[in-house]
Amino acid sequence: MLPFARVSVIGLGLIGSSILRAVREAMPTVHLTGHDGDAAVRETVRALDLCDDVTDTAGTSVTDADLVILCVPVGAMGEVAESIAADLPPEAIVSDVGSSKAGVAAALASALPNNAVVPAHPVAGTERSGPDAGFAALFHHRWCILTPVPGTPEAAVLRVTEFWKRLGAEVETMEPAHHDKVLAITSHLPHLIAYTIVGTASDLESVTQSEVIKYSAGGFRDFTRIAASDPTMWRDVFLTNKDAVLEMLQRFSEDLTALQRAIRWGDGDALFDLFTRTRAVRRSIIEQGQDDGRPDFGRSDH
Amino acid sequence: MLPFARVSVIGLGLIGSSILRAVREAMPTVHLTGHDGDAAVRETVRALDLCDDVTDTAGTSVTDADLVILCVPVGAMGEVAESIAADLPPEAIVSDVGSSKAGVAAALASALPNNAVVPAHPVAGTERSGPDAGFAALFHHRWCILTPVPGTPEAAVLRVTEFWKRLGAEVETMEPAHHDKVLAITSHLPHLIAYTIVGTASDLESVTQSEVIKYSAGGFRDFTRIAASDPTMWRDVFLTNKDAVLEMLQRFSEDLTALQRAIRWGDGDALFDLFTRTRAVRRSIIEQGQDDGRPDFGRSDH
Numbered sequence: 001m002l003p004f005a006r007v008s009v010i011g012l013g014l015i016g017s018s019i020l021r022a023v024r025e026a027m028p029t030v031h032l033t034g035h036d037g038d039a040a041v042r043e044t045v046r047a048l049d050l051c052d053d054v055t056d057t058a059g060t061s062v063t064d065a066d067l068v069i070l071c072v073p074v075g076a077m078g079e080v081a082e083s084i085a086a087d088l089p090p091e092a093i094v095s096d097v098g099s100s101k102a103g104v105a106a107a108l109a110s111a112l113p114n115n116a117v118v119p120a121h122p123v124a125g126t127e128r129s130g131p132d133a134g135f136a137a138l139f140h141h142r143w144c145i146l147t148p149v150p151g152t153p154e155a156a157v158l159r160v161t162e163f164w165k166r167l168g169a170e171v172e173t174m175e176p177a178h179h180d181k182v183l184a185i186t187s188h189l190p191h192l193i194a195y196t197i198v199g200t201a202s203d204l205e206s207v208t209q210s211e212v213i214k215y216s217a218g219g220f221r222d223f224t225r226i227a228a229s230d231p232t233m234w235r236d237v238f239l240t241n242k243d244a245v246l247e248m249l250q251r252f253s254e255d256l257t258a259l260q261r262a263i264r265w266g267d268g269d270a271l272f273d274l275f276t277r278t279r280a281v282r283r284s285i286i287e288q289g290q291d292d293g294r295p296d297f298g299r300s301d302h
Numbered sequence: 303m304l305p306f307a308r309v310s311v312i313g314l315g316l317i318g319s320s321i322l323r324a325v326r327e328a329m330p331t332v333h334l335t336g337h338d339g340d341a342a343v344r345e346t347v348r349a350l351d352l353c354d355d356v357t358d359t360a361g362t363s364v365t366d367a368d369l370v371i372l373c374v375p376v377g378a379m380g381e382v383a384e385s386i387a388a389d390l391p392p393e394a395i396v397s398d399v400g401s402s403k404a405g406v407a408a409a410l411a412s413a414l415p416n417n418a419v420v421p422a423h424p425v426a427g428t429e430r431s432g433p434d435a436g437f438a439a440l441f442h443h444r445w446c447i448l449t450p451v452p453g454t455p456e457a458a459v460l461r462v463t464e465f466w467k468r469l470g471a472e473v474e475t476m477e478p479a480h481h482d483k484v485l486a487i488t489s490h491l492p493h494l495i496a497y498t499i500v501g502t503a504s505d506l507e508s509v510t511q512s513e514v515i516k517y518s519a520g521g522f523r524d525f526t527r528i529a530a531s532d533p534t535m536w537r538d539v540f541l542t543n544k545d546a547v548l549e550m551l552q553r554f555s556e557d558l559t560a561l562q563r564a565i566r567w568g569d570g571d572a573l574f575d576l577f578t579r580t581r582a583v584r585r586s587i588i589e590q591g592q593d594d595g596r597p598d599f600g601r602s603d604h
Contacts, residue, residue, distance in 0.1 A: 143517055197554055200557045203553075209586075212583070218427075219528055225584060227580040231581070239573070264548060266541055271533075275537060279533070290519055292601050295435065296428040
């Protein structure tokens, strides 16, 4: 039996539009409605025929839904939740896809006290934005983390779990605060660092921008991909997961300072030891199917 | 006319073995000899039949060569150059592929005062090591930077230029010290940061290693690829390009501290401004053919 019959997606960018495509593919009988605050995005989704109905207001999109998924920047979650509160059927389950969870879980619970709220985070994405960038396979073999709050009915968690499994994801449940710590190191800090180094490279006087681009194959180009991610989404992530990001950043800075010292004093053994230790992590990620094992991301195959 | 008739490659890892393969493909009449200090590597190269002759000593490999390319870690360049000095024909041109150039250029010029030395750096590679990891197309559309020292005959530079163009590379010439600054930001600092964050993630108590691996698709996995690069090669790069790396690292740390402050004080505009600015760099890299433009490095195509 399908976990939900009528799904509404609010926010139709990369993630929201990928959910629409994935539901169409995996559960074609589900009735899908969608809304986005941007009229141009709504037009694109209508033209791409990604759902049964694209509504002009958020409220209209949820009136008959049994699952509502908010796919907006985490800083906008509370406001959007308030905007659907009056139209939301009491039996509808509300979920989201935000990259930070403690703040979002609190905002949703506070705005929608009469509904079951199951915050979720599918750990998947690309550097592209908008409804054109989505695709149905985005969640295949990726993890989706659910962070139910105290009082969430177990049945609601199980239905949302089943929903994500049908989209090809693997599902894990954890405390919102723990999620925010884990993602601070596996996602938020990597993005912050990538944005920083691309900024640093852009500001040099002794090396031209043209040189940075020409010789980027030495490693820099990998960072530019991450630093091309959606600015609004990432601003909100850092503002809403401040404590965990600052903690990880502090540890990273200490470790970087230790390496800086090793370079300054010519301590080759310290460098060699770290560089040897880090190889094993890559192997585990490939073994667990969380990345493509081809060298150089398979670039040379093209 | 071919720029060289008899090429010797010393050091048969990823880069050295790729040069052998690329020469075989682009200039099949060139006589190729090779040597590696590791007997197991020599056996592999013989079994793969990558060159006409694999010699057991470095000196034997260069006796008839008109081009010798040293493909060993930059810390070993001086020693290897000394080991071939007695056997090297005076008309042979000596080059290398090291990732830092000022120190290598000085070491080669000092060890081989009677030969034309044309230091080179093909800005290409993968995270893999060893002769099995090489492939002929590695240098296609990549830049190879030549850093001739004062007194290098122009004819020697032109012949090495022609050699790399035949392997599919584009060639640029610059001062060794400027090369080291450019590569410090486009290659060395990115590697240092990737090694650091993978180390930081491995040392956490509040987040398990298993969680780091499971949720790495959020961005971290990109860093692990770079942090799987050859430890000896990279130790030597940092020890030989100390000044430029420390300068770039200092700038990066300042920029990261500014972002840290913006996060702590909730300055969303500062974050948004940087995150918007960095998107353009990615576009330029793709437009200039220095990276694959498919989202997420084309991972979802597999």
